[in-house]
């Protein structure tokens with residue numbers, strides 16, 4: 749192959765490798781003083797994630813209340829609210845800043861809420877619902893142990 753072809757092929761491969769690296773390891777992630785990884789977002793993006801978090805907490809509270817008052821309809825609704833449909837509201841520009849492990853944990857959490865809703869509807873077994881909720885909350889714990897969000901000016 750000609751020299752110029754080799755050069756452009758090498759340049760193209762390097763570009764692809766770089767793009768892949770940027771997707772796997774977004775730049776806006778760095779270790780922080782408390783041992784967690786810092787994810788840099790704009791103030792608006794951080795607000796959006798934290799709003800979703802407060803909604804998670806509302807669903808957790810509502811599900812425990814629903815089970816203890818034997819109102820499985822309420823549990824189904826609260827679980828669905830935190831399910832995969834809730835995640836549709838997150839823009840791609842924000843998703844691209846999140847580390848893979850974070851995305852996996854987040855997606856798994858939404859999916860597990862969907863499953864709680866489905867099982868609560870079909871089985872109507874409160875103790876099963878609480879058992880599933882305690883498993884979901886391991887995701888809350890491990891993600892909170894690993895990451896924090898800081899707002900930075902838009903680049």
Ligand code: HEC
Nearest residue numbers: 798801802804805850853854857887888891892895896897
């Ligand atoms: C994929 C990661 C992830 C998962 C899963 C997750 N969180 Fe969070 N959550 C975070 C991060 C990151 C923060 C911000 C922490 C910080 O900046 O110190 C946060 C913050 C919060 C806050 C504070 C909101 C505010 O306004 O400051 C609440 C409440 C919360 N999470 C609840 C939950 C609950 C309940 C669950 C489980 C059902 C959960 N989260 C699951 C990552 C996650």
